[in-house]
Amino acid sequence: DIQMTQSPSSLSASVGDRVTITCRASQGIANYLAWFQQKPGKVPKLLIYAASTLQSGVPSRFSGSKSGTDFTLTISSLQPEDVATYYCQKYNSAPQTFGGGTKVEIK
């Protein structure tokens, strides 16, 4: 099975900072990668699909990119409401594995 390795597991940044989260697939998955945001005590919410397509209603400060088997979620200017845990998920084939998550906090 394809493994999804997400890093870092946590980070602390200041409001307005640029934040980058990486997800590495153990094999090629083309662009079949989604990013989810889970705020404390809440349900996961789809942010990005197809590696770089923003889900409707998601602020434009969120973006996704791909380089080989490395995928990146970027928050261009961190806001207080972005405090959450972020997960990547590959969906090219079953099992549709999630990454381990990245907890984002405000410094």
Add this chain to the structure above:
Amino acid sequence: EVQLLESGGNLVQPGGSLRLSCAASGFTFSSYAMSWVRQAPGKGLEWVSAISGSGGSTYNADSVKGRFTISRDNSKNTLYLQMNSLRAEDTAVYYCAKYYDSSGYYVYWYLDLWGRGTLVTVSS
């Protein structure tokens, strides 16, 4: 409004069984593949099972294979997860989630709607 509502979570002893349900509304249920995703307390998300829109194709993660069965009743707009031989490590919030595409397939498609979850606790 498109909505998913899980039910059936409970406290159960190790080795016991439980059936979760997920009632769907606001969309043509039979056209969409569905999934169960779980989250152990303080842990990350784990994809558990998926089923095609027709119910003819299913997949279970290795961690639950042979113990859990995903099914659906399209006449009742309801998704199920039958959980047998439960273990302490199955303790989690179980989310029902819908795939985006109306083709009814889960391969090559992402989850776009999640329910609020139901808590399963396995303990003696």
